[in-house]
Amino acid sequence: MADVKTEAPPAKPPRRQRTGAPEFGPQRKLTSGGILALVIKVVLLGMIDALAVFGLYVLIGKGDWVAAILLVAVVALINYIYLKPGVLPAKYLTPGLFFLAIFQVFVILYTGYISFTNYGDAHNSTKEDAVAQIVRTSQERVPDSPTYAVEIYRQADQYGMLVAEPGGGTAFGTNDQPLEDATSAPDGWERLNLNQVLRFQDEVLALNVPVSDDINDGTLRTPDGSTAFVFTSTLEYDEAADTFTNTETGVVYADDGEGNFRAEDGQALTPGWRVVIGWDNYAFAFTNEQIRDPLIRVTIWTFAFAFFSTLLCFALGLFLAIVFNHPTLRGKKIYRILVILPYAFPTYLTGLVWAGMLNEEFGFINEVLFGGADIPWLSDPWLARLSVLLVNMWLGYAYMFLVCTGALQSLPDDVIEAAKMDGAGAWRIFRSIKLPLLFVAVVPLLIATFAFNFNNFAVIFMLTGGNPRFPDTTLPIGATDIMITMVYKIAFGSGGGRDYGLASALSILIFIIVAIIAAISFRQTKSLEDLH
Numbered sequence: 001m002a003d004v005k006t007e008a009p010p011a012k013p014p015r016r017q018r019t020g021a022p023e024f025g026p027q028r029k030l031t032s033g034g035i036l037a038l039v040i041k042v043v044l045l046g047m048i049d050a051l052a053v054f055g056l057y058v059l060i061g062k063g064d065w066v067a068a069i070l071l072v073a074v075v076a077l078i079n080y081i082y083l084k085p086g087v088l089p090a091k092y093l094t095p096g097l098f099f100l101a102i103f104q105v106f107v108i109l110y111t112g113y114i115s116f117t118n119y120g121d122a123h124n125s126t127k128e129d130a131v132a133q134i135v136r137t138s139q140e141r142v143p144d145s146p147t148y149a150v151e152i153y154r155q156a157d158q159y160g161m162l163v164a165e166p167g168g169g170t171a172f173g174t175n176d177q178p179l180e181d182a183t184s185a186p187d188g189w190e191r192l193n194l195n196q197v198l199r200f201q202d203e204v205l206a207l208n209v210p211v212s213d214d215i216n217d218g219t220l221r222t223p224d225g226s227t228a229f230v231f232t233s234t235l236e237y238d239e240a241a242d243t244f245t246n247t248e249t250g251v252v253y254a255d256d257g258e259g260n261f262r263a264e265d266g267q268a269l270t271p272g273w274r275v276v277i278g279w280d281n282y283a284f285a286f287t288n289e290q291i292r293d294p295l296i297r298v299t300i301w302t303f304a305f306a307f308f309s310t311l312l313c314f315a316l317g318l319f320l321a322i323v324f325n326h327p328t329l330r331g332k333k334i335y336r337i338l339v340i341l342p343y344a345f346p347t348y349l350t351g352l353v354w355a356g357m358l359n360e361e362f363g364f365i366n367e368v369l370f371g372g373a374d375i376p377w378l379s380d381p382w383l384a385r386l387s388v389l390l391v392n393m394w395l396g397y398a399y400m401f402l403v404c405t406g407a408l409q410s411l412p413d414d415v416i417e418a419a420k421m422d423g424a425g426a427w428r429i430f431r432s433i434k435l436p437l438l439f440v441a442v443v444p445l446l447i448a449t450f451a452f453n454f455n456n457f458a459v460i461f462m463l464t465g466g467n468p469r470f471p472d473t474t475l476p477i478g479a480t481d482i483m484i485t486m487v488y489k490i491a492f493g494s495g496g497g498r499d500y501g502l503a504s505a506l507s508i509l510i511f512i513i514v515a516i517i518a519a520i521s522f523r524q525t526k527s528l529e530d531l532h
Contacts, residue, residue, distance in 0.1 A: 041082060045078075045079060045082060045083070048075060048078060049075060049079070052071055052072070052075040055071055056068055056071055056072065059071065078094065081094055082094075108511065111504045111507055111508060111511075112504070112508055114500055114501055114504040115281055115282070115501060115504035115505035115507070115508050116276050116277065116278060116279070116281070116501075117274050117275065117276050117277060117501050118258065118259050118272070118274060118275060118277050118280075118281075118501050119274050119500040119501045119504075120497065120498050120499040120500050120501060120502075121271075121493065121497040121498045121499070122270055122271050122272050122497070123259045123260075123271065123272040123273055123274050123275070123501075124271065124274065125271070125273055125274065126273055126274070127273040129273065130271050130272055130273040131215070131237055132215060133271055134233075134235060134237075134244065134261070134269050134270075134271070135215045135216070135233040135235060135237060136208055136219065136233070138233045138234050138235045139208075139218065139219065139231040139232060139233045139234075140231060140232065140233075140234060141221075141229055141230070141231050142218065142229070142230045142231065142232055145229040145230040145231075146166045146229075146230070147227050147228075147229065148163050148164065148165065148166070148220060148227065148228040148229070149163075149164040149226065149227060150162065150163050150164070150220070150222055150225070150226060150227065150228045151185075151191055151226075152191070152192045152197055152204055152207070152222070152225050153172075153185045153189040153190060153191050153192065154189065154190050154192055154196075154200070155188050155189045155190065158174060158175075159174065159175070159200070159203050159204065159207050160172060160173065160174040160177075160185060160189055160207075160209075161173055161174070161207060161209045161220065161222065161228065162182070162184070162185050163179060163209070163220060163228065169181060170182060170183055170184075172184075172185055172186065173209035173210065173220075174207075174209060175207060175208055175209065177209075177210075178209070178210040178211065178212050178213050179209060179210070179211055179212070179220070192204075192225070194225070197224075197225035204222065204225050205221075205222075205223070207221065207222065208220070208221055208231075209221075209228075211230065215233075215237060216232070216233070216236050216237060217232070218230045218231050218232035218233070219231050234246060234247050234248055235247070235253075235269070241254075242254070242255050243255075243261070244261050244269060251263050251267075252264075253267075253268075253269050256268075257275075258272075258275065258277065259272040259273050259274060259275040259277075260272040277501070281501045281502045281504070281505035282505050282509075284502060285502065285505060285506060285509075290473050290474055290475055291475070291502075293472065293473065294470055294473050294475060294477045294481075294486070295486070295506075297470070297479075298477065298481050298482065298483055298486050299483060301385065301479070301480070301481075301482065302454060302482040302483045303454075305385075305388065305389065305392075305453065305456075305482055306450050306451075306453040306454040306456075306482075307450065308389055309389060309392045309393065309396065309449075309453040309456070310446055310449045310450045310453055312389060312392075312393040312397075313392070313393050313396035313397045313399070313400045313449065314400045314404075314442075314446060314449075316393060316397040316400070316401075317396075317397045317398070317399070317400025317401040317402075317403070317404050318400065318401075318404045318438075320339055320397070320401050321400075321401050321404035321405040321408055322404075322408065322430075324336055324339070324405070325405060325408050325409065336401075336405070339398060339401055340398040340401065340402060341398070342394055342395055342397070342398050343395075343398035343399055343402075345395075347395060347458040347459060347462070348458055348462050350391070350394075350395055350459075350462075351391070351458060351459055351461070351462025351463040352462055354387075354391045354394075354463055355378065355462065355463050355464075358377040358378055358387055358463075359377075359378070360374055360375065360376050360377065360378070360379060361374070363377070365377070378463075378464055378467065378468075379467070379468050380468070381468055381479035381480075382479075384464055384467065384468060384479055384480050385479060385480055387463070387464070388459065388460060388463060388464060388480050391459060391463055392453070392456065392459050395459060396449070396453075399449075400442075400449075403441075403442055403445055404438065404442065406441075407437075407438050407441040407442055408434070408438065410441070411433075411434060411437055411438070415433060415437075416429060416433060416434070419432075419433055443521075443525045444522070444525065447517075447518055447521045447522065447525075450517070450521075451514050451517070451518060454482070454483075454484075454510070454513075454514055454517075455482075455483075455484045455510065455514070456482070456484075457482075457484045457485055457488065460480055460481065460482055460485045461485055461488070463480075464478070464480040465478070466478040466479075466480055466481035466485050466486070466489070467479070467480065468480075475489070475490070476489050477489065483506065483509075483510050484510065486506065487503045487506045487507055487510070488503075490502055490503045490506065491503030491504075
């Protein structure tokens with residue numbers, strides 16, 4: 001028989017593998033871990049969206065449409081990132097970028113905004129609040145005011161007054177809500193008995209209930225919690241003209257465009273309100289003699305303090321690291337634990353302890369170490385600066401010791417052995433090999449330490465408080481103040497009142513200085529990479 005040729009069946013094409021995200025359906029079950037992750041994601045996104053809706057409601061109520069639109073855009077972007085598959089890198093980057101924007105970028109931008117305003121003790125609110133406060137602080141009791149029978153009510157930290165008017169009606173009002181006809185207090189308000197009135201006496205005496213929507217009609221005040229009288233202001237506000245007129249003297253106070261109602265003779269009413277004043281704070285810092293001269297000296301000392309503190313801490317830390325890294329030294333672990341003990345103590349506590357030890361009259365150093373000598377460690381300008389440097393060295397050398405110990409232990413042994421075989425001595429090996437290689441690892445940390453010491457508020461504030469004071473300024477600024485402590489004293493006032501605008505301007509200057517130094521330093525350290 002002739003051979004019959006049979007054709008082989010065609011080969012099946014290779015099965016195409018699926019790519020992309022797995023499909024959920026009858027062929028694939030969602031694991032318990034996947035369900036939990038999905039639930040957590042949905043819950044967190046729901047919380048974010050709920051907070052966004054609440055924030056949107058508040059912003060729209062205030063009329064801040066720009067912030068409302070920005071909030072909607074940010075929340076929409078977050079939902080898009082976490083609900084759309086395939087954007088895995090963005091899911092990890094978003095939380096970091098969010099916190100960076102909140103805690104760094106926003107703080108810097110807001111501080112910059114405040115630096116262009118007159119924000120401070122006398123200018124801390126809106127113009128409407130300033131008008132109401134001026135009227136209230138200039139009020140006097142009307143001589144023929146009728147007597148009103150009142151009852152005091154309380155809700156959380158708010159206080160209200162139910163008034164029985166002479167005509168027979170009753171009305172209820174608070175500090176922020178003028179009197180309105182009411183037969184009783186609103187729901188949720190608790191009436192105070194005599195004992196409670198006495199307990200909250202300060203709050204009751206501070207209660208000023210406007211008689212009507214017109215602030216010139218006066219307010220009701222109670223001296224005892226049971227009767228009230230009408231008080232009217234000697235300053236009458238004309239909303240159309242935007243002026244105050246003293247009803248007794250006839251002096252007119254007009255808006256001066258700088259956040260104050262000011263008369264022609266220059267007298268201003270307090271408080272004022274917050275307005276944008278441009279570069280005035282920066283100009284004031286460099287033109288006012290009470291600020292300019294101390295600022296120059298404080299800036300010079302700030303650079304010196306940061307530089308010498310970093311240098312001394314690094315020198316002592318490196319010396320101890322070399323000593324305790326010697327291969328033949330016994331008990332290295334015990335010595336290292338003892339060396340890093342200062343690093344474990346809080347800076348605030350350490351500053352107070354050293355302040356007591358350096359006391360001129362009964363401090364340990366003068367009484368014990370110097371046999372009862374009267375050395376003015378904290379009252380003489382130069383000795384105070386030296387004391388600050390020594391105490392900061394004691395606080396910071398342990399950190400440098402740890403850093404240098406780790407860097408020394410990571411140096412290549414073969415290079416050092418080769419140098420020894422070539423006849424190099426210990427000093428030559430340290431200067432030409434160990435130190436350059438060490439700088440590659442520690443220079444970024446030295447830059448960070450310099451920036452930290454540039455703003456080392458705690459050691460200055462707790463040890464000397466910036467003292468001794470400069471004799472040629474009325475501001476509480478002293479020889480050991482650095483820029484950050486000077487900013488603190490201006491911002492929170494030590495007798496001169498708070499000036500947040502000026503303090504913010506100085507804070508921006510500090511930020512610019514540190515940023516420039518860091519940028520230049522990191523750029524210069526790139527040359528060290530050639531050592532590798």
